[in-house]
Amino acid sequence: MDHFQLVDGVLHAEQVPLTRIAEEVGTPVYVYSRATLERHARVFKDALAALPRTHVAFAIKANPNLAVLKVLASQGFGADVVSGGEIARALAAGMAPGDIVFSGVGKTRDELGYALDSGVGQFNIELEEEGAVLAELAAARGLTASAALRVNPDVDAGTHDKISTGKAENKFGVPIDRAAGIYARLAALPGLEMRGVAVHIGSQLADLAPLESAFGKLGGLIADLRGAGLTVSHADLGGGLGVPYKAGEVFPSPAEYGAMVARVTRGWDTVLMFEPGRVIAGNAGVLLTRTIRVKRSSNRDPFVIVDAAMNDLARPALYGAWHDFDAVRPSGRRMTANVVGPICETGDTFAMGRDIDALEAGELAVFRTAGAYGATMASSYNSRGFVAEVMVDGDKFAVVADRILPEEISAAERVPEWLA
Numbered sequence: 400m401d402h403f404q405l406v407d408g409v410l411h412a413e414q415v416p417l418t419r420i421a422e423e424v425g426t427p428v429y430v431y432s433r434a435t436l437e438r439h440a441r442v443f444k445d446a447l448a449a450l451p452r453t454h455v456a457f458a459i460k461a462n463p464n465l466a467v468l469k470v471l472a473s474q475g476f477g478a479d480v481v482s483g484g485e486i487a488r489a490l491a492a493g494m495a496p497g498d499i500v501f502s503g504v505g506k507t508r509d510e511l512g513y514a515l516d517s518g519v520g521q522f523n524i525e526l527e528e529e530g531a532v533l534a535e536l537a538a539a540r541g542l543t544a545s546a547a548l549r550v551n552p553d554v555d556a557g558t559h560d561k562i563s564t565g566k567a568e569n570k571f572g573v574p575i576d577r578a579a580g581i582y583a584r585l586a587a588l589p590g591l592e593m594r595g596v597a598v599h600i601g602s603q604l605a606d607l608a609p610l611e612s613a614f615g616k617l618g619g620l621i622a623d624l625r626g627a628g629l630t631v632s633h634a635d636l637g638g639g640l641g642v643p644y645k646a647g648e649v650f651p652s653p654a655e656y657g658a659m660v661a662r663v664t665r666g667w668d669t670v671l672m673f674e675p676g677r678v679i680a681g682n683a684g685v686l687l688t689r690t691i692r693v694k695r696s697s698n699r700d701p702f703v704i705v706d707a708a709m710n711d712l713a714r715p716a717l718y719g720a721w722h723d724f725d726a727v728r729p730s731g732r733r734m735t736a737n738v739v740g741p742i743c744e745t746g747d748t749f750a751m752g753r754d755i756d757a758l759e760a761g762e763l764a765v766f767r768t769a770g771a772y773g774a775t776m777a778s779s780y781n782s783r784g785f786v787a788e789v790m791v792d793g794d795k796f797a798v799v800a801d802r803i804l805p806e807e808i809s810a811a812e813r814v815p816e817w818l819a
């Protein structure tokens with residue numbers, strides 16, 4: 400459930416008409432609903448309430464906006480981060496360093512050092528060499544880094560290839576059949592406290608079965624490690640729960656997920672860690688856009704050309720992803736159209752031959768479910784600026800990320816003297 404609803408014929412975010420945001424901030428603009436974020440955070444936590452010891456870390460890469468992180472920090476969420484920049488954001492949002500989990504497939508020495516100096520709570524190690532570097536850096540500082548070994552369970556998550564991470568051919572984690580040896584060798588290093596194991600098999604999962612299979616394999620590994628006399632006090636189950644992008648689609652609920660986790664992890668006697676991203680933020684945001692004009696031809700569907708483009712919302716171009724597209728003031732009339740942005744690429748297409756609310760030049764519309772992997776993937780391609788972000792809270796709203804203008808971006812560029 401989200402808080403983007405029609406009120407008196409106008410789409411609102413909570414109590415704010417989107418027409419007002421468009422007038423005051425301009426378009427395109429991402430609009431987040433605080434109440435929706437809080438609701439999703441609560442539903443997720445409630446789903447885990449029956450589990451004895453849990454830790455929830457929001458996967459910052461889904462939506463790193465500081466205001467969004469602040470809302471989730473106030474809900475007791477820590478952060479799953481994949482770069483030094485994300486560590487800085489989690490800290491800036493007031494998250495406790497000890498609640499930060501540092502994932503990421505290629506952590507540099509600088510990032511590892513920064514994370515150690517910041518007091519990051521857990522390092523999810525992606526390969527043995529990385530663990531050795533971390534141990535060396537920690538020991539040199541007189542510290543002990545708490546770490547989990549990320550394993551690749553070789554499970555097909557059944558999702559889009561580009562967001563599948565748990566198959567043997569993917570770059571993530573160590574092969575599960577080599578994990579016990581690596582864990583034992585790392586556990587012997589000074590500077591490192593190996594405390595657990597981690598999996599994350601992919602994103603936008605529509606089915607719990609692959610997760611259940613991966614968790615089952617992780618349980619087997621935990622038993623093997625303990626059998627070898629090693630300590631395992633933490634199990635990180637990653638993120639990946641999918642969300643409906645099309646009205647009427649049904650996905651496993653957090654409650655069903657929580658029940659599955661409780662069943663599979665019974666008797667593990669570990670802290671269970673979670674890294675949800677999309678399921679928290681996805682339906683808490685929309686991308687508000689204005690129709691520039693409608694291009695009609697006699698024998699084809701018209702093109703509805705909007706002012707948002709693939710540089711603002713990359714998912715359709717990247718993954719062929721679907722976003723529901725609705726008018727802000729629907730007239731009741733419908734049209735079949737192709738919805739495209741103004742960028743000079745055919746890939747700048749949001750929908751083909753889709754039945755949508757009829758739109759004319761100047762009218763507003765939204766791409767729904769744009770709160771995760773939306774603004775954060777923006778670029779300045781075609782010398783477009785970076786899109787602005789707004790958060791709504793009841794009857795008020797605030798700009799939570801300024802629009803960055805093309806001239807501000809080009810101000811960082813230099814023409815060398817020898818070209819002047």
Ligand SMILES: *Cc1c(COP(=O)(O)O)cnc(C)c1O
Nearest residue numbers: 458502602638639674675676677
């Ligand atoms: C991306 C990612 C997540 C979050 O995935 P969602 O599908 O957004 O829940 C969690 N953990 C790790 C390690 C990730 O890379």
